[in-house]
Amino acid sequence: MSHDHSSEHPFDAFNILIKQMPEPSAQAVAAVRARDAQLTKPPGALGRLEEIVEHLAAWQDKEMPTVERPTVVVFAGNHGVTKQGVSPFPASVTEQMLKNFSAGGAAVNQICATWGAGLKVFELALQIPTKDFTEAPALETRECAGTVAFGMESIAGGADLLAFGEMGIGNTTSAAAIYHALYGGKASDWVGRGTGLDDEGLKRKAAVVERAVALHKPHLTTPWEVLRRLGGREIAAMAGGILAARMERIPVLLDGYVACAAAAVLHAIDASALDHCLAGHLSPEGAHAEVLRRFGKKPLLNLGMRLGEGSGAAMAIGVVKAAVACHRDMATFASAGVDNKA
Amino acid sequence: MSHDHSSEHPFDAFNILIKQMPEPSAQAVAAVRARDAQLTKPPGALGRLEEIVEHLAAWQDKEMPTVERPTVVVFAGNHGVTKQGVSPFPASVTEQMLKNFSAGGAAVNQICATWGAGLKVFELALQIPTKDFTEAPALETRECAGTVAFGMESIAGGADLLAFGEMGIGNTTSAAAIYHALYGGKASDWVGRGTGLDDEGLKRKAAVVERAVALHKPHLTTPWEVLRRLGGREIAAMAGGILAARMERIPVLLDGYVACAAAAVLHAIDASALDHCLAGHLSPEGAHAEVLRRFGKKPLLNLGMRLGEGSGAAMAIGVVKAAVACHRDMATFASAGVDNKA
Numbered sequence: 001m002s003h004d005h006s007s008e009h010p011f012d013a014f015n016i017l018i019k020q021m022p023e024p025s026a027q028a029v030a031a032v033r034a035r036d037a038q039l040t041k042p043p044g045a046l047g048r049l050e051e052i053v054e055h056l057a058a059w060q061d062k063e064m065p066t067v068e069r070p071t072v073v074v075f076a077g078n079h080g081v082t083k084q085g086v087s088p089f090p091a092s093v094t095e096q097m098l099k100n101f102s103a104g105g106a107a108v109n110q111i112c113a114t115w116g117a118g119l120k121v122f123e124l125a126l127q128i129p130t131k132d133f134t135e136a137p138a139l140e141t142r143e144c145a146g147t148v149a150f151g152m153e154s155i156a157g158g159a160d161l162l163a164f165g166e167m168g169i170g171n172t173t174s175a176a177a178i179y180h181a182l183y184g185g186k187a188s189d190w191v192g193r194g195t196g197l198d199d200e201g202l203k204r205k206a207a208v209v210e211r212a213v214a215l216h217k218p219h220l221t222t223p224w225e226v227l228r229r230l231g232g233r234e235i236a237a238m239a240g241g242i243l244a245a246r247m248e249r250i251p252v253l254l255d256g257y258v259a260c261a262a263a264a265v266l267h268a269i270d271a272s273a274l275d276h277c278l279a280g281h282l283s284p285e286g287a288h289a290e291v292l293r294r295f296g297k298k299p300l301l302n303l304g305m306r307l308g309e310g311s312g313a314a315m316a317i318g319v320v321k322a323a324v325a326c327h328r329d330m331a332t333f334a335s336a337g338v339d340n341k342a
Numbered sequence: 343m344s345h346d347h348s349s350e351h352p353f354d355a356f357n358i359l360i361k362q363m364p365e366p367s368a369q370a371v372a373a374v375r376a377r378d379a380q381l382t383k384p385p386g387a388l389g390r391l392e393e394i395v396e397h398l399a400a401w402q403d404k405e406m407p408t409v410e411r412p413t414v415v416v417f418a419g420n421h422g423v424t425k426q427g428v429s430p431f432p433a434s435v436t437e438q439m440l441k442n443f444s445a446g447g448a449a450v451n452q453i454c455a456t457w458g459a460g461l462k463v464f465e466l467a468l469q470i471p472t473k474d475f476t477e478a479p480a481l482e483t484r485e486c487a488g489t490v491a492f493g494m495e496s497i498a499g500g501a502d503l504l505a506f507g508e509m510g511i512g513n514t515t516s517a518a519a520i521y522h523a524l525y526g527g528k529a530s531d532w533v534g535r536g537t538g539l540d541d542e543g544l545k546r547k548a549a550v551v552e553r554a555v556a557l558h559k560p561h562l563t564t565p566w567e568v569l570r571r572l573g574g575r576e577i578a579a580m581a582g583g584i585l586a587a588r589m590e591r592i593p594v595l596l597d598g599y600v601a602c603a604a605a606a607v608l609h610a611i612d613a614s615a616l617d618h619c620l621a622g623h624l625s626p627e628g629a630h631a632e633v634l635r636r637f638g639k640k641p642l643l644n645l646g647m648r649l650g651e652g653s654g655a656a657m658a659i660g661v662v663k664a665a666v667a668c669h670r671d672m673a674t675f676a677s678a679g680v681d682n683k684a
Binding site: 039040041042043044045046047048049088089090092093096097099100103104105106107109110111113114115195196284300301302303304305306307311315318319321322325326328329330331335336337338339340341 | 381382383384385386387388389390391430431432434435438439441442445446447448449451452453455456457537538626642643644645646647648649653657660661663664667668670671672673677678679680681682683
């Protein structure tokens with residue numbers, strides 16, 4: 001007997017929220033632009049730092065945007081598809097790395113500490129991996145919807161800037177399958193080396209993605225079904241987190257290849273669902289550049305990082321902090337006694 | 343009577359130093375690589391953050407590199423060429439902005455404060471602008487050499503990472519002239535909008551650069567002569583600072599279009615003179631991308647900033663801090679009990 005009663009439409013609640021998403025504040029953006037024009041610099045000279053401040057103002061609805069409580073939220077999940085040999089690391093590493101996050105030993109811990117950012121880590125039923133999606137849907141409908149809802153709850157705590165990250169051996173395979181299902185093309189277009197696959201492993205991974213998408217194709221009637229059948233718990237939770245951030249007017253920094261698979265599900269439902277997000281970092285993994293192009297977003301950073309953990313987005317928190325500090329604390333032409341243009 | 347007695351060769355002292363430049367420490371790099379291989383991440387997954395740590399180790403000659411005293415050094419100078427109408431801002435702004443730096447009101451102040459970086463600002467004879475280099479050499483030989491030497495002294499104070507920045511209305515014209523003199527091509531290849539020239543101003547600026555380089559061409563026998571005839575005091579001082587940092591094994595983050603004109607002078611004397619430098623930020627100004635290509639350097643950041651003040655390089659200090667924090671504070675596979683590859 002299945003727990004999946006489609007008559008209950010467990011994803012409907014999220015669809016209703018998506019229809020009620022708040023819009024950017026034109027008034028806050030106008031206030032930022034008016035102040036920016038008075039700061040002791042040529043117009044536009046801070047480049048994307050100015051764009052960042054406008055973005056924060058628009059979504060926080062604050063004429064003076066803040067980055068006082070930037071928070072990285074990391075979700076960890078295990079993947080049944082690992083039994084197809086898609087990662088050079090054993091699945092046990094997911095739980096071990098979770099302990100490493102808790103003990104403060106991972107890369108994302110050090111990056112957050114550098115900026116004074118908060119870090120929250122959530123374990124998502126690590127003892128119950130998703131089903132191997134080459135054989136069956138990765139998650140039951142209620143399991144998937146419940147995990148999206150859990151991700152929505154995860155943002156509680158007063159953050160004014162959020163980044164979502166993940167840990168899950170096998171999850172670049174899941175992300176590739178989501179992209180292939182949403183965007184078409186060939187499976188090999190969307191697959192990358194993950195934690196370090198060799199050429200043979202890469203071919204195997206592409207074949208796994210191709211087989212999985214072919215199996216589920218007749219049932220991929222909505223982006224939620226793509227998430228449920230090909231995703232993972234950490235990907236579902238990130239989708240919930242990104243959506244909840246929008247509802248709460250908290251700007252989001254998107255992380256890399258896997259985190260953007262969660263974003264892609266929302267984007268496929270409503271192309272404006274990521275308007276509150278900035279792309280934090282371009283991953284060299286697989287097709288991340290193409291995914292960002294489809295989102296219409298230019299990454300703030302391109303540092304060759306391909307670690308997951310939200311580490312790329314976490315790096316971008318520093319950029320946002322500096323941008324806000326410039327806007328908030330710079331002198332004006334009048335206050336500093338500096339002549340404006342001749 | 344001229345103060346320029348070429349028989350004394352005032353630049354010879356710098357040429358001797360350049361021949362004695364220290365080399366990177368292979369031992370420190372090997373130690374960094376050995377530790378990196380043990381950190382709880384796939385090999386290479388931190389991308390350029392790993393490259394940054396190796397660079398710091400190599401030049402600091404420290405097996406565990408540090409960023410405890412990052413310092414931005416800003417030099418301000420005035421330019422006789424401003425009388426040719428090459429900037430929309432009056433020359434008086436140079437001194438006004440210097441006061442703004444001292445009062446903590448400029449962009450670079452806020453960026454340094456964000457990372458806890460030090461900021462030192464030096465005024466270089468603002469009441470005596472350089473000569474208009476469309477008519478005469480910008481600086482006398484001893485004046486130029488003395489300013490290079492002043493720049494060398496400026497790094498005193500125990501910095502373990504340096505960035506050099508500048509303020510000087512008119513100095514993008516000077517930088518363009520230096521590039522045109524060193525690299526050839528057309529004047530218009532090297533000229534940009536600076537603080538915000540319109541199309542007509544841009545044409546005028548290119549004509550000024552073309553005329554100046556044509557005037558001095560027969561005398562541009564060494565890169566020092568290029569600096570002296572077409573440069574400015576802040577550019578000369580930055581060249582001294584970059585060279586002194588090399589002698590003291592302090593890694594440097596290169597700023598944008600004007601700061602790289604100082605670097606270009608050293609690079610033209612010895613192609614290895616910038617080996618201790620990382621490109622901090624790609625400026626959209628003029629031909630900065632082409633200059634970095636000639637240096638063989640890929641910028642850490644590309645945020646569309648075109649402000650000067652060392653602000654682009656100052657932004658990159660945050661990236662370096664996070665890179666060092668990851669290398670220094672991450673757990674190892676053994677200490678965290680994380681399985682390495684299967």
